[in-house]
Structures are given as C-alpha cells and as structure tokens.
Amino acid sequence: MEKIIWAEELGLSDYLETWKYQKQLFQKLIDKKRNPSQVRFSPFKEPLGYLLLTEHLHVYTLGKSGKDSHLLLSPDLLKRIGANFYRIDRGGDITYHGLGQLVVYPILDLEHFFIDIHKYLRSLEEVVIRLLAAYGLQGERSPGETGVWLDVGKPSARKLCAIGIRVSRWVSMHGLALNVNTDMSYFKYIIPCGIQGKGVSSMQWELDYVPYMHEIIQKFKTIFQEVFQASCLPKPSSDDFIK
Template sequence: MDFISACVTPSTPVAAPQVAPIVPGQNRQIVVRRLGLVEYVPTWNLQEQLLADTLAIKASNRQAQEASEAPAQTPNYLLLCEHPHVYTLGKSGKPEHLLLDESGLAEHAATFHRINRGGDITYHGPGQLVGYPILDLDNFFTDIHRYLRVLEEAVILTLAEYGLQAGRIAGLTGVWLDFAEGAANPRKICALGVKCSRWVTMHGFALNVNTDLAYFGHIVPCGITDKAVTSLQQELGHSVPVTEVQERLLVHLAGLLGADLSS
C-alpha cells in the first residue's frame, strides 16, 4: 500500500502535532546523514535502496510473527543535503509547468527528472536545505497527514528562531509567510512532497535558505500561479549558513517525533 502526498492538505485547520507515546518494539532512533552538495539522482537512488532494505525487514518480520518469533527493529534515516540546480516533477504534475526546453535547461546548468513523489514541479539548488526522511512510521505513528504536519511544524519552529512567523495555508502543503487568510503577499518558503510505502517514507522537504529564487521563475511551482516563493535570506536581508539552519531544524524534528538522533 502506497501513499503519495505533496501539495494538497485538508481544508480544515490543523493543530501542532504532539509527540506520540512509545510502544514496545518501536525504534525511535534516526540515523542522520549529512551529505553536503550532492547530485539528485544518486541521492534518489540512495533513498530507494534504504526504503527497499527497510521494506525487506518488514516483510521478514511478518514471517517471523507467523512463526511466533520476535521481529527485528526497523531503522530510520534522515538524509540532509543540497543539490545542484535541478527540477523534479511529481506523479500528478504537468510537464508544461516547466517553462524551459532542453537548451534552456543547459543554459541555466539545470537538469530535469520525473520522480515518484506526489505533487507537481519544484526546484532544488545550492543554498536550499533538502531533507529526505526514510522513516518507518510504525515506529512513530501511522498517519501520513500527521507526518506532513510534523515536517511543517519543525520548519515553522526553526524559522521562529530567526524571528519569522511562518505557518500553513489551508489546502496547500508546505510552510508559508504571510499565511493568514486575506494576507496581501503569501510566500512559500518550504515545499513538501513525500511517498509512503507500507508506512515507510521517502522524499521530504525543501527549505529555501540562501536559494537563488530566480530559478523558480522558470517553473509554475507546485502548479500554483498566484503566490510567491521566498527564502530565509530574502526575508532577513542577509545569508544564513545552511548548516546552522540544518542543526536547528534537527532539534525541533527530533523533539516532535520523540526521536534520538545519531550519525
């Protein structure tokens, strides 16, 4: 059973997620891999391999339970990285939302890939903090919408440390500034797109830190035509080390999940 989610959320208001109590057999340790600047496809392949390995353990555990044997714990990973300029199109996306042809992509030193997350088209590039959690949600809670809210909340709490009040817009996944209904200039600062197979996640979030926002001008981000994109640098008027934002976000994500982090 697979779930794919990205750009759409329930229209009803959502509360900040609470930490789920630990039950016997759950593994709340997350192995964090700080990859730095890495190409998109090898990172996608790494996600797929970690997902496949975890699903193999879960399949073996089902056989063990049938034989009245103790199951093995499943691992959790979080890949943190930046990418060279790349556009990715989700399963429900429209190719025409990429506004560059092959020569345009080459001119901007960018690549393009169709991928298996939900949602439409997005951009990744240097100065953007990208996180790919490969988590077995059986270790935390089996609720994909709650999982998305946890990712959003970790970003919201991180941005608050920089004096920015961020939040959600009903019907749109991600984290926004000027998010209140009727605000004059809502701006997206973090995009989300995930896939979940048998409660194991992949893909994740992209937080604009020092991102070159001009690259968003070559797409219709998430298919949304009436809202802007921003970055931490744009809002603060100065650059911020991506590694600093990364470490602050890790603290909030671990707290929301009730997780222990290791390298």
Template sequence: MKNTSVRFEDWGLTDYQEGWDRQEALLNKIVSLKTQNRVEQTELPTPNYLIFCEHPHVYTLGKSGKAENLLLDEQGLAVKQASFYKINRGGDITYHGPGQLVGYPILDLENFFTDIHLYLREMEEAVIRTLADYGIAAGRYPGYTGVWIEPEGDRARKICAMGVRCSRWVTMHGFAFNVNPDLSYFNNIVPCGIDDKAVTSMEQELGYQVPLAEVKETMKKHLSEIFGMQIITENP
C-alpha cells in the first residue's frame, strides 16, 4: 500500500550531530516497518518525513570525498567556530551554516518511485522552480549533482548541493540550498571537490536577503507538486 502523505517538521537551528541522529532514528523506524511487513506478510503503510533545518557552522565530508578538500586544521576550525564530520552520504565535502536551507527528505521511495537518479533530479527540479519564482534562472551542470547558475558558461556557480544515502529505498540526508549564508565559509574547502567553480546564494544573486521562511514555503509547494506528496505540517 503506497503512502504519499509526508509529515513536515521544521527543526530550526539544530546541531549537526543531533540532526544526523534524528534522521537515522526516523530511517531506522521506516526500515524496521518494511522488514516487519516482509516477515509477517503485512501491508502496513510506511511513513515519510520532510525535515527542514539550519545548522551551526559545519563541514561534512561524504563517502567519496577527499579529506584534503578541507583546507582547515583543527585550530583553523576552532577559529571559525566550525565543526567537521565524515558522514555516510554520497558526494564530497560541503558546508552548512545559518542562512542556508537544509532539507532532509526521509522518504520510502517505494511510496513514490524506485529510482535514486530520478529522485536527485526531482529534488534539483524543486530548487530550480523555487529560484525561477524569484527570477533566478538555474539549471543542472552535466556530470555533477546539484543546482547551478549559468551552468554552461564561464561563470558557472553552485547554489544548491545535494548528497543522499538510501537504505532499502529509504532516503536520508538531502540538499543544502544557499539562501542567505555567509559564503566566506566556502573559502575553507574545495566545495564538492570542484576547485574551479564558484559558490553563490540567493542573496548574492538578488542583492538582498530573502526571508528563509518564505523560501521554505515555496520549496514545500514545489516538492509537493513534483513528487505528488500530501504534506502534513506539524512541529516536532
């Protein structure tokens, strides 16, 4: 039985480790229910979650990343008041911080479609449509995951990074959408392992700060339309 309802939770500013642990707990709950359905030959519907949050300054390195793409040592991290984690998503290194919209869809893709590449493209599409609502033309950069401004030109710059983990078709991690973050923090890494492309934000492209709450609502609308979700908004 497919369940396309999705519980939305806004965790606000959340410590990265705490957010990771909470994601893992939700993923494990869904996977356990799927195992129970298989063993007991039941069809209990599996839940889905969409989490939005921000993190204090933190750098995260994915499974395929290289540690040398972090350009700070422990002292440098302390000066920047930033933490560092090696994590279990795909992708290389990225930065999270205040003013960045981090989205963690924890979905049983068997409720939607079982294609992880399509899943990534559909998340990108939600960001592209959100940016279009603000008059920002964005697209995809061939060979790379995420959303880019002027991807075909010499000034290609990344505005949203993505990295996911999928277990038994249940997803975690997700996207990091630069709305109003301090972009100087990206100078301390080789973002996503790409050393010849810039990083940007909605604020930098538009010349003013966009209310994060407004962007959240726009993203929810587009994710709902693209995935065919029925989003149920609740606070944790």
C-alpha cells in the first residue's frame, strides 16, 4: 500500500493558530483509528498523516518536562523583545521559534510506519542530517540529547536542530525546528532545551551565506519521503476531508 502524507506549506504562521490546527489533525487521525467505519467518503486517497512546514513569529515554548527557570527573562522583557511564551504538551524543555527557522510538524499514524518512538526520533534526525549534508555540513547525533548537532564531543559542540514531540495512541504531533537564518540573539534569553554549556547555531552562521528557505523546504520534503518511505503530496484544495 502506498503511504500518503498530505504536506502543507503554511508560510509565516501564528504559533497558537498552528498548534490548534495540529490538534485538529491529530484528533482526526485518532478518531479514525477508534472508529474506522465512520470515516467519511472522500474523492482523495486517504492520508496516513500530515506534514506542516512553517515559520513562526518570535515565541518560546516550554515542554512538559521543562523548567520555568530555563526562561531567563521577565514578562516585561518578553514583551519588549516582541516574543510570546507558552507552556505546551510536547516532550522536552524550552526552545525558541522565529523567522528564518524551518519548523516542521509531522502528524502521523505511526502504526503505518513503525511502533517505536526512539526510531521515530532517530528518523527525524536522519532527515535533517541528510539535508545538512546536501549543504556540506556534517550533522550528528549527540548521545542522550535529541536533535542534530555539529562538533559532537568537542567544546565547540552546538545545536542546529531541536526536536520535541507528543505521541498518543501512536499518533504523533509537534516536531522539529531547524535554524536556517534565524536571529540567534533570541537564544540568549533561554537555556536551550535545558542543556547547559553548549551552544546553538544556524545554517547561515555555518555557511556564511543565507540558504533559500523555499529550497530547504523542498529538499526536506524529498528526504522525508525517502526516510519514511512515503509520498508527500500537496493537501487537496478542498478542505472538506480535513475539517
């Protein structure tokens, strides 16, 4: 059976609106698993998941296992730098989202891919590692620290991509954030992912030029298809099936 994922490029989106949209798609997959006989007829081949690709306005999000103390600024300063702060339902600690950062939310029925959360996380890392390799960057995994890094095991170790997910009934949501040409000054206001003593970086910093976001999105989708052995197709123009 061909594995179909509906991919949607949201452009610049509000974090709360996108979170709400994620939860709608997430719940739709769960409902379909609970009551497969009640799935409405659709002229489109039914997807096994959704892939949302976006950029957000300045926002800090804190996962369920995170500590408030990892946000290093007051509400007044938060307002002054034009950022929002939300406690959310993914795993992991605190992270930053903003312009110039590719944020990807795979909302998948993992029973059609693999029932192994660790393998799922490693697969997301693999997509990013292959993407970075296409730009001559050697992305790596750091033992015990989810995400994609450069110079693992060295004092110069720095993170390029953060990952935080939620899984319920083997349906996933939330995902990853890859720093492309992000304003890295916003990271100084947090302890990224709760990890002390290690830096963060962006593709722009490492390459000394600004990669085209559109190009990176297309490469990401292509590599995602290879790693997950699925077809990422544009969401049909009719949204009746989703809503």
